[in-house]
Amino acid sequence: MTSTQQMGAREAESHAGKLPESGRFGPLVAGLASLDRPERGFPVRGLEALRQSGLWSAGLTATDGGPDLDGPALLRLMRLVGRASLPLGRLFEGHVNALALISAYGAPAQRARVAAEAGAGRLFGVWNTEGPDGVRLIQGGLRLEGAKTFASGGRHVTRPLLPVDGEGGRQLVLLRADAPESRVREVSGSWQPMGMEGTESVKLDFSGSRLAPDDLIGGAGDYYRQPMFSAGALRFCAVQLGGADRLLTEVRGYLRRLGRHGDEVQALRFAGCWTGLHGAWLALAEGERLERGVLYSGGDEGRLLAQVDAVRLMTEDACLALLEASERAVGARGLLEPEPFGRLIRDLRMYLRQPAPDAARLRLGHWLLGRPPESDWEADDREAEHVREG
Ligand SMILES: Cc1cc2nc3c(=O)[nH]c(=O)nc-3n(C[C@H](O)[C@H](O)[C@H](O)COP(=O)(O)OP(=O)(O)OC[C@H]3O[C@@H](n4cnc5c(N)ncnc54)[C@H](O)[C@@H]3O)c2cc1C
Structure with a gap:
């Protein structure tokens, strides 16, 4: 094989390497896209699309019969489902959480039974x-x-x-x-x-x-074992950020239909929203890397838990800012049915209410001020090296 052919083969290989994931999420994306509007009432059709997608058992490890998704892919999946519908995302997030807990703490026979039940489509x-x-x-x-x-x-x-x-x-x-x-x-x-x-x-x-x-x-006590107990929050934050994606997309479409998307006031409003949302997503991805470091190579658990609190705060703050901006941008007219904004806004506001949000903020502040007397740069550099080596 010539070196050009080798390069071509490597490119084809790396391209093919990307295909399985897009291929894997493809049927789900198609299934969810056919639900052009989030369902009213219990999301029967959305859940069915998830069952048909081959991803229903996400949460179980691959050894227990779950689809072979790595941590980043699982979070992208949660975000994708949240984009389609927040009620659907909430239900799927709970389903995945249950399967993950059973994979972690169940006995082999229990895990086999649950794999069969999930395979049969149970929620x-x-x-x-x-x-x-x-x-x-x-x-x-x-x-x-x-x-x-x-x-x-x-x-x-x-x-x-x-x-x-x-x-x-x-x-x-x-x-x-x-x-x-x-x-x-x-x-x-x-x-x-x-x-x-x-x-x-x-x-x-x-x-x-x-x-x-x-x-x-x-x-007894397994449910509260760290880092699993706290780091599960990354999944609900991913769903919430998916809900924010959907709201932002709908607002953009609405402004475009009204010919207002070039308006400077709107541009200023949403630039700030996007930085907040994008920052939260990057922090979330970092949280997932830190979690892997703790699980597989003895990373710093305290650092991970602080990151999870930070992701919760960043997600909540960014989503609240988007909610405020969206209400201002679409105005009363946009909040009338059949426009989707009233519902999307109510759903996101409600789902943002997660346990003890102020305690998470307080913990993060105490962690930050109580860090050992070395520069934050040094500690973070060391942790990044640790995760990379792991
Ligand atoms: C749509 C939806 C679906 C849900 N589904 C599930 C589910 O399937 N399973 C499940 O287990 N839960 C579920 N929940 C519950 C969720 O996980 C949270 O527990 C719940 O939303 C938190 O309620 P809260 O906002 O009243 O929180 P709280 O933690 O009570 O916070 C409310 C306020 O009280 C303050 N506060 C809290 N504790 C203290 C304290 N000790 N002292 C002083 N102030 C305090 C907080 O700072 C905050 O200001 C769901 C919630 C929603 C909205």
């Missing part, structure tokens, strides 16, 4: 949020008592993963919600939100549900 979710009447394990740890709030997917989720209080601490329970041993009652009137209606994130009472020992995943 999973993680329902952690609860009020004072939260779920507890009673009667030797094989019966449930109590309720969960914000249970995304409600009765559509037949395999919810419930972190519940047991004798030894917080225990993961994978409930067979459609089995006769389970008692799942919806608390009526518990889901009347300002946006994200389609997620059907209702309050559910599980009192009286009976469990088999095989329904307990991992040991």
Whole structure:
């Protein structure tokens, strides 16, 4: 082979190397594009497009039967789904989170069962949020008592993963919600939100549900193990940034239709929005690299957790700035139906409300001010080297 031929072969190889991913996301992109507007109500068609895409088991490791996606590809997938629809993105994010937790902490037989169930198209979710009447394990740890709030997917989720209080601490329970041993009652009137209606994130009472020992995943306290517990936030931030992409695209189209996209006020407004959103995405990609460093080559966990908090703040701030700019740009006329802005704005505002946002900001500030007395440059350089070597 001549050197030119070798170069040609290398180019073809590297081009082909890019194809599998675009090919892999291709059917999903096509399936989601056919839903020209986000669905009203529970996103049945969007979920079906995900099932048909070959990506439904994303979250399970490849050894457990998940698609062979690396960390960056998984985050791009979350963003892509969020672009199509935030309610769909929320449901898929919960599904992926459940599968990832089961892959990490489940016993081999449990992981095999879950792989088969996910392969058959079952919808999973993680329902952690609860009020004072939260779920507890009673009667030797094989019966449930109590309720969960914000249970995304409600009765559509037949395999919810419930972190519940047991004798030894917080225990993961994978409930067979459609089995006769389970008692799942919806608390009526518990889901009347300002946006994200389609997620059907209702309050559910599980009192009286009976469990088999095989329904307990991992040991007490596993759910809170780091870095998995905090770094999962990167996935919901990716979905939120996808929702922001969609809003920005729609606003741009609207301004163009009105012949206002060249207006200087609008240009000034959105330049600032884009820097915020793009910065959040870059920080998120950096977070994923740091997570890999911690998982596979002993990177600094404290640095990673600070990055995750930073990504949460940057995403929230950038999305709020975009929401404000979009409302100002499209005005009252744009906020009327059938324009999509009212709904997109309500959904993003609602989904941005994630647990203890001020605590994350505070933690980041304390971490920053409490760093060892060396320059931030040095610490970051060392960490970057570490990740590269890993
Ligand atoms: C659409 C949607 C779907 C969801 N789906 C799920 C799901 O499937 N599973 C699930 O587990 N959860 C789900 N959630 C819940 C979500 O993960 C968050 O737990 C919830 O949105 C946080 O509620 P909050 O905004 O009231 O947060 P909070 O954490 O209560 O924050 C609200 C305010 O209270 C302040 N605050 C919080 N704690 C303290 C404190 N100790 N002292 C002083 N101030 C405090 C915060 O700083 C903030 O100002 C969902 C939420 C939404 C919006």
